[in-house]
Amino acid sequence: MNALTVQQIMSSRFRTSANADGKTKALMEGLGLSTKANVARLAIGRSLSGGPLSEDAVDAKGLEIPATSLFTQNDVATWVGLLATHAVMHGGTPVDSMDSFRAAIRGHWHRGATLLMNDWQDVNEDYDAFISMLLNRRADLPATKSEIHARPGADAAPPAPSEDISKQLVKALGDIGVNAEVKGVVHGPRVSRYRVLLRDVNQLDRLRKGLERLALALNLQNMMPTLGPSDEARTVALDIPRPRVSWINAGRRELEAALNSVPRSESTLEVFPGQGVTGRVIHFDLAAAPHLLVGGATGQGKSVCMHGLIVSLISRHSPDTLRLCLIDPKQVEFPVYSGSKYLWNDDVASGITEARTAIDALVVEMDNRYAQMKAFGVNNVLDARRKAGGFPFIVAFIDELADLIIQDRTVESKIVRLAQAARAAGIHLVLATQRPDAKTFSGLIRSNIPSRIALTVQKSSESQIILDDTGAQDLLGRGDMLIKRPGEELERGHGFYLSLMDVEAMI
Numbered sequence: 001m002n003a004l005t006v007q008q009i010m011s012s013r014f015r016t017s018a019n020a021d022g023k024t025k026a027l028m029e030g031l032g033l034s035t036k037a038n039v040a041r042l043a044i045g046r047s048l049s050g051g052p053l054s055e056d057a058v059d060a061k062g063l064e065i066p067a068t069s070l071f072t073q074n075d076v077a078t079w080v081g082l083l084a085t086h087a088v089m090h091g092g093t094p095v096d097s098m099d100s101f102r103a104a105i106r107g108h109w110h111r112g113a114t115l116l117m118n119d120w121q122d123v124n125e126d127y128d129a130f131i132s133m134l135l136n137r138r139a140d141l142p143a144t145k146s147e148i149h150a151r152p153g154a155d156a157a158p159p160a161p162s163e164d165i166s167k168q169l170v171k172a173l174g175d176i177g178v179n180a181e182v183k184g185v186v187h188g189p190r191v192s193r194y195r196v197l198l199r200d201v202n203q204l205d206r207l208r209k210g211l212e213r214l215a216l217a218l219n220l221q222n223m224m225p226t227l228g229p230s231d232e233a234r235t236v237a238l239d240i241p242r243p244r245v246s247w248i249n250a251g252r253r254e255l256e257a258a259l260n261s262v263p264r265s266e267s268t269l270e271v272f273p274g275q276g277v278t279g280r281v282i283h284f285d286l287a288a289a290p291h292l293l294v295g296g297a298t299g300q301g302k303s304v305c306m307h308g309l310i311v312s313l314i315s316r317h318s319p320d321t322l323r324l325c326l327i328d329p330k331q332v333e334f335p336v337y338s339g340s341k342y343l344w345n346d347d348v349a350s351g352i353t354e355a356r357t358a359i360d361a362l363v364v365e366m367d368n369r370y371a372q373m374k375a376f377g378v379n380n381v382l383d384a385r386r387k388a389g390g391f392p393f394i395v396a397f398i399d400e401l402a403d404l405i406i407q408d409r410t411v412e413s414k415i416v417r418l419a420q421a422a423r424a425a426g427i428h429l430v431l432a433t434q435r436p437d438a439k440t441f442s443g444l445i446r447s448n449i450p451s452r453i454a455l456t457v458q459k460s461s462e463s464q465i466i467l468d469d470t471g472a473q474d475l476l477g478r479g480d481m482l483i484k485r486p487g488e489e490l491e492r493g494h495g496f497y498l499s500l501m502d503v504e505a506m507i
């Protein structure tokens, strides 16, 4: 090992960043492990399965631990080999000296602790599910994750044979009286899509009515298969949810790749809510939407979804072309953006009174813009921007609109006015609610907000309010969503998962 000897390593001490040190301690306690070194080893291993380390400096402010608790005489050479190989494969700093070895440990431990913490939270801090997830991820890595995410625009990821249940499916279909053949399968992030050839078209009705019994026959627990069209005769696409341990959640890295895969434009408001069933990136222009309603029961991923939309917008615009009007009646959703230079009127509108004032200000801004546009002889914001400069898009994210409307019914008519007329003035609305009901989301609001994202809801009637269709009651939670856009088929997606730390880093 030339400058790096086993003896030198084993007599040293190692540390990571203060942030990763905190997470290591929290994981140690959560997992019931006896030392931080146990978590550090897991974290380094977890990070080694990823791509290049970020070039951002990692502070060395965590508490030191001795090498003898991190490595043994027998395995230290393996660790050096793994770190050195990772550096070579991903163009990192060569691991050939004590300093570079220390830096590699620090960096991988730092990144791995965040990844492990996300995994831990993703399984709701359930020990068994966490362990299965780690094992499963190891088994799946080469076959699925890299394939799906390396090609975010790809239509399909290659099948992972271990997850193929074609044979059980044919049998279960037989059990419900449907005679069919499986012609192919695509394993997406959470759901596997089977192409099923029906013996004759009359089987379709039987299959549609038998989905609940099919779920039972396949032991899908409380998850529901869904049926969609396919482009071949007599063939349907049957989406079968997989157990949570084999989900491949897409996070910041995948969102960044998605953002980079679509050319930047300051005349659109491209948003990237997630990946489709087969792993394809879903994105659309919010300016054309032109307003969006995001609804779902509490804890199903609404906040994460909103952050994903905001980050998508910020990453593709400067404050000259985009301002955010963040309205946060409950004062919990948007503090992370306070101080951002993208804020319209320089602040998050927190609390009910400020929320009302902000909505009034949006109406005034819309009217002013119309007057100015008339004076310039233009009828849309992009022409006004070209002619006179200024006129950034304003995207208003209004959290818990239902609470606002209940407290003040006049809010409803202002929202309807904005929804009807604000688009040409470059003002777009994203309304969020965890209580979709007909009283607060009247037909008038809904008919003026044609685009919708439904996260999991409890009842089909709530799905009906958000989407004008059922289906969201059968979603899988954790950012699973149905997306409805004017003139498009309802599309299922799985949201990008961003922690608040990711959001902070990205903005």
Ligand SMILES: Nc1ncnc2c1ncn2[C@@H]1O[C@H](COP(=O)(O)OP(=O)(O)OP(=O)(O)O)[C@@H](O)[C@H]1O
Pocket: 121, 122, 249, 250, 296, 297, 298, 299, 300, 301, 302, 303, 304, 305, 434, 478, 479, 480, 494, 495, 496, 497, 498
């Ligand atoms: N896209 C996602 N992928 C994986 N897990 C997710 C995703 N979105 C959310 N989750 C998980 O669900 C949890 C709850 O998400 P979130 O805070 O967004 O819910 P919410 O609907 O906003 O809840 P509330 O209404 O109570 O604020 C997250 O902490 C995370 O563990």
